[in-house]
Amino acid sequence: MRVTLRLFASLRTGRFDEAEFELPPAATVGAALDAAGVPRSEAAIIFVNGRHADFDAHLAEGDALGVFPSIGGG
Amino acid sequence: MDKILRIDVGQTGLPSVKTEAVGAYAGLGGRALTSTIVGKEVPPLCHALGPENKLVIAPGLLSGTPAGQSGRLSVGCKSPLTGGIKEANAGGQAAQVLARLGYAAIVLEGAGKSDTTYLIHIDKNGVKIENDQRLKLLGNYALIDEMKKRYGDKVACISIGPAGEMKMASASIACTDMEMHPTRHAGRGGVGAVMGSKGVKVIVLDDAGCETRQPKESEAFKAANKVWIEGLKKHPVTGGGLPNFGTNVLMNIINEAGGLPTTNFKTGQYAGASKISGESEAALEIKRGGPATHGCHRGCVIQCSGIYNDANGNFLTKQPEYETVWSHGANCNIDDLDTIAMLDRLDDDYGLDTIEMGATIGVAMEAGLLKFGDGAGAIELMKEVGKGSPLGRIIGSGAAVAAKAFGIERAPVVKGQAMPAYDPRAIMGMGVTYATSPMGADHTAGYAVTANILKVGGYVDPLKSEGQIELSRNLQIATAAIDSTGMCLFIAFAVLDQPETFQALIDLINSFHGLKLTSDDVTALGKSVLAIERDFNARAGFTKEMDRLPLYFKREKIPPHNVTFQIKDEDLDKVFNW
Numbered sequence: 001m002r003v004t005l006r007l008f009a010s011l012r013t014g015r016f017d018e019a020e021f022e023l024p025p026a027a028t029v030g031a032a033l034d035a036a037g038v039p040r041s042e043a044a045i046i047f048v049n050g051r052h053a054d055f056d057a058h059l060a061e062g063d064a065l066g067v068f069p070s071i072g073g074g
Numbered sequence: 075m076d077k078i079l080r081i082d083v084g085q086t087g088l089p090s091v092k093t094e095a096v097g098a099y100a101g102l103g104g105r106a107l108t109s110t111i112v113g114k115e116v117p118p119l120c121h122a123l124g125p126e127n128k129l130v131i132a133p134g135l136l137s138g139t140p141a142g143q144s145g146r147l148s149v150g151c152k153s154p155l156t157g158g159i160k161e162a163n164a165g166g167q168a169a170q171v172l173a174r175l176g177y178a179a180i181v182l183e184g185a186g187k188s189d190t191t192y193l194i195h196i197d198k199n200g201v202k203i204e205n206d207q208r209l210k211l212l213g214n215y216a217l218i219d220e221m222k223k224r225y226g227d228k229v230a231c232i233s234i235g236p237a238g239e240m241k242m243a244s245a246s247i248a249c250t251d252m253e254m255h256p257t258r259h260a261g262r263g264g265v266g267a268v269m270g271s272k273g274v275k276v277i278v279l280d281d282a283g284c285e286t287r288q289p290k291e292s293e294a295f296k297a298a299n300k301v302w303i304e305g306l307k308k309h310p311v312t313g314g315g316l317p318n319f320g321t322n323v324l325m326n327i328i329n330e331a332g333g334l335p336t337t338n339f340k341t342g343q344y345a346g347a348s349k350i351s352g353e354s355e356a357a358l359e360i361k362r363g364g365p366a367t368h369g370c371h372r373g374c375v376i377q378c379s380g381i382y383n384d385a386n387g388n389f390l391t392k393q394p395e396y397e398t399v400w401s402h403g404a405n406c407n408i409d410d411l412d413t414i415a416m417l418d419r420l421d422d423d424y425g426l427d428t429i430e431m432g433a434t435i436g437v438a439m440e441a442g443l444l445k446f447g448d449g450a451g452a453i454e455l456m457k458e459v460g461k462g463s464p465l466g467r468i469i470g471s472g473a474a475v476a477a478k479a480f481g482i483e484r485a486p487v488v489k490g491q492a493m494p495a496y497d498p499r500a501i502m503g504m505g506v507t508y509a510t511s512p513m514g515a516d517h518t519a520g521y522a523v524t525a526n527i528l529k530v531g532g533y534v535d536p537l538k539s540e541g542q543i544e545l546s547r548n549l550q551i552a553t554a555a556i557d558s559t560g561m562c563l564f565i566a567f568a569v570l571d572q573p574e575t576f577q578a579l580i581d582l583i584n585s586f587h588g589l590k591l592t593s594d595d596v597t598a599l600g601k602s603v604l605a606i607e608r609d610f611n612a613r614a615g616f617t618k619e620m621d622r623l624p625l626y627f628k629r630e631k632i633p634p635h636n637v638t639f640q641i642k643d644e645d646l647d648k649v650f651n652w
Contacts, residue, residue, distance in 0.1 A: 006330075009315060009319055009326075009352075045327065045527070045529055050330060050343075051537070051635075052331075052533070066330040069310060069315065070309075070315060071319070071323045072312075072524070072528050072567045073324040073352070073396050074397070074521055074523065
């Protein structure tokens with residue numbers, strides 16, 4: 001299955017802003033990060049289709065991941 | 075900081091000046107002091123622009139000390155926008171300088187006269203006041219250029235632009251930063267109009283010859299400050315995200331979460347978000363030669379700001395903050411950073427709250443006055459405000475008034491004050507804060523985005539009602555206490571996650587003032603400030619029915635999550651039950 005992965009802030013450095021990945025069916029968020037070379041220790045806030053998700057959440061075809069380091073502002 | 079300066083503008087001739095001991099207000103600073111003075115001395119039923127209102131300007135308990143991040147200035151009064159009590163705070167140099175001059179507060183009081191433009195100059199030798207008509211209706215930038223010519227660039231200025239002089243309900247009070255730019259504003263609630271109603275244009279503060287405030291327990295203070303600064307530097311938000319990308323690093327994540335108010339709060343995601351995000355903004359600033367990491371006052375450790383140069387590399391404004399980029403950008407469908415930066419510059423120059431102005435322009439766009447996405451039109455509309463044309467005065471009166479004037483239901487306001495950059499349906503903890511804060515819709519009053527979105531200080535699902543009341547309550551209490559210390563609110567990211575950094579803050583206060591406060595005392599301070607503010611509002615006629623969002627937030631679902639505001643009214647009424 002294909003999922004879209006978007007990286008933000010410092011996670012983009014040396015990587016990408018947005019990329020598509022081919023993953024086995026029902027792969028987890030953690031597996032997607034591993035495939036993209038994003039250390040789990042740096043992925044502080046993860047969204048799947050606009051909702052918070054954890055490393056062990058299972059993905060489906062066409063899912064969009066947004067991954068952020070620890071950030072804040074306001 | 076053992077004296078209060080009272081300036082009565084109602085006297086015959088020039089205002090009278092009286093310096094008195096801090097007396098019954100001893101031990102209070104920042105918001106605790108402004109709200110206590112307003113609560114005790116201002117009749118809640120007075121008109122905000124009338125002689126009975128007072129403008130109280132106070133540095134925090136730690137301002138003017140070497141404690142890192144201690145440069146916030148509180149401004150309090152009855153608000154012409156909300157009709158309730160107001161505390162708006164600002165960065166810049168003024169808090170540090172005012173504290174070193176020894177003042178716990180400046181109180182502007184009495185009946186303002188028509189046609190005065192007072193310049194108040196304060197240094198170690200005392201206070202001088204002149205009525206200088208040459209300053210009348212100057213923008214903040216031209217005004218500060220003139221102050222630099224007269225007094226040099228080592229002073230700090232507190233000023234209003236033409237919006238404050240015209241007593242518009244969205245008028246702000248500007249504080250100069252380290253480079254003498256009037257870019258740090260006590261923005262919310264029309265505090266600038268109250269300063270204008272007293273006929274005061276600018277307060278110039280000069281601390282030449284004054285010492286840094288000295289702690290009672292020097293060694294303990296130094297040790298606490300070391301732990302404090304290390305804590306701010308090591309936390310990934312205060313030590314990484316904020317300095318590198320500024321507050322606008324939030325644009326992408328709030329958009330991703332579906333909580334970015336777009337098209338006057340119609341949807342929660344904006345197609346142009348990436349173009350105006352903190353990542354794009356910081357890259358553009360660096361390309362144009364302005365640092366993307368910059369502090370607003372000496373002693374700032376976090377350095378969340380930057381310098382925004384125009385396409386020719388000339389200074390245009392400070393780094394527009396997230397709230398500003400949202401209000402003028404996503405909310406109005408404007409995806410051009412140069413247009414947003416120009417609107418920010420005009421806000422600062424005229425002396426206007428960027429949140430209220432962006433929300434109001436969004437209302438004007440919905441009303442058909444101009445089209446969503448019309449950046450040039452937005453700039454022209456802002457210029458009407460600066461000119462004080464009849465249309466400009468409607469816009470300068472804020473989102474609630476503009477919506478009434480143009481027959482629009484969808485005014486995103488609570489207690490007459492516009493909501494900031496988080497949709498209360500998709501980030502429900504913020505909805506609780508908007509509804510119940512004594513200040514009206516105010517994100518800083520209880521920043522539930524921490525646990526709702528950022529996973530700082532725990533996690534509470536933003537799309538569910540569970541846990542939001544307690545979250546907002548605890549944050550409102552903590553914020554009222556932090557706002558009294560003079561500390562920048564961004565310390566909360568480190569304090570919420572790192573117990574040793576929270577302890578260092580208490581140790582700083584204790585060692586400086588020779589106290590033995592515990593964390594329970596800090597909580598008690600926050601509660602007492604909120605109680606004073608709510609008591610003022612109750613006496614001003616506020617009821618629990620005013621602790622509500624506009625009804626359309628319960629009726630209209632916001633995409634992409636298609637949620638309405640789910641918190642029950644009876645639960646909102648429990649926020650202040652402790």
